[in-house]
Amino acid sequence: MNTNSRKILITGASAGIGRATCQKLLNEGHHVIGIARDFSRFPCSDSRFTPITLDLEGIDTLPQQLQAVATEHNDIDAVICCAGRGQFGSLEEFSYEQIRSLIDLNFVSQAYVARAFLPGLKRQQSGTLIFIGSEAALRGSRQGSIYCASKFAVRGLAQALRDECSKSGVSVSIVNPGMVKSEFFDELSFTHGDDEDNYLLPKDVADAIALIINARNSIVLDEINLSPLKNVVVKKKG
Ligand SMILES: NC(=O)c1ccc[n+]([C@@H]2O[C@H](COP(=O)([O-])OP(=O)(O)OC[C@H]3O[C@@H](n4cnc5c(N)ncnc54)[C@H](OP(=O)(O)O)[C@@H]3O)[C@@H](O)[C@H]2O)c1
Numbered sequence: 001m002n003t004n005s006r007k008i009l010i011t012g013a014s015a016g017i018g019r020a021t022c023q024k025l026l027n028e029g030h031h032v033i034g035i036a037r038d039f040s041r042f043p044c045s046d047s048r049f050t051p052i053t054l055d056l057e058g059i060d061t062l063p064q065q066l067q068a069v070a071t072e073h074n075d076i077d078a079v080i081c082c083a084g085r086g087q088f089g090s091l092e093e094f095s096y097e098q099i100r101s102l103i104d105l106n107f108v109s110q111a112y113v114a115r116a117f118l119p120g121l122k123r124q125q126s127g128t129l130i131f132i133g134s135e136a137a138l139r140g141s142r143q144g145s146i147y148c149a150s151k152f153a154v155r156g157l158a159q160a161l162r163d164e165c166s167k168s169g170v171s172v173s174i175v176n177p178g179m180v181k182s183e184f185f186d187e188l189s190f191t192h193g194d195d196e197d198n199y200l201l202p203k204d205v206a207d208a209i210a211l212i213i214n215a216r217n218s219i220v221l222d223e224i225n226l227s228p229l230k231n232v233v234v235k236k237k238g
Contacts, residue, residue: 012083016182106150178227193232
């Protein structure tokens with residue numbers, strides 16, 4: 001039994017980095033509340049896992065939905081904002097609607113999740129808030145204008161909250177991975193190389209997240225950047 005067992009909420013829990021993080025945290029004895037739209041990719045029967053089906057892109061109704069979760073689970077110790085998707089191309093290939101919906105999911109919904117759960121964390125005078133950024137939060141690059149903007153925004157939010165929340169005993173961190181072998185690339189026209197030093201595994205990012213979760217209360221790991229040894233981008237055929 002883990003005597004430091006915590007109750008942790010994570011978005012993007014059904015696949016990739018979020019799913020690997022759920023698995024790791026459950027293995028460590030934590031209670032995990034997962035948010036995603038479709039849990040068929042993560043059929044988890046662990047009694048310490050609570051899946052909540054929610055579309056984070058439904059920005060208009062999101063505040064009430066998140067408030068309901070925060071009211072039902074008023075003893076959450078840590079929140080991990082992981083849900084997101086990639087969409088790449090030159091800016092003029094995006095419709096106005098596509099610009100809005102990518103920013104809504106990758107940034108606005110993360111800010112809403114933080115807004116909903118921070119009061120509870122602050123009330124407890126302890127807690128951990130973790131954002132999943134990206135290497136795209138560190139450096140803008142071609143074809144990535146809106147994705148990079150969404151991730152820069154998340155990083156700005158994380159840095160400001162890190163400063164704002166420390167007096168309340170809440171630590172705020174951001175993890176910025178390079179290319180991770182996950183479902184993220186399923187709908188994209190490019191992917192990482194096939195060699196194992198061309199990608200991170202979701203588990204690698206989960207390990208970094210767990211390091212933050214399990215750190216002593218008075219330590220903040222402000223930012224963790226991790227990337228594959230070799231950065232190889234491969235255009236998909238067809
Ligand atoms: N893979 C990479 O190379 C990479 C690199 C750097 C940063 N990241 C970031 O890491 C995070 C996770 O990516 P990943 O690689 O794990 O991707 P993934 O395997 O595609 O997983 C994405 C997760 O986000 C959830 N999600 C997507 N849209 C959602 C919505 N509208 N409402 C609720 N949940 C939604 C998905 O669940 P449902 O589909 O079930 O809703 C899924 O659980 C993202 O923020 C991504 O930007 C990824």
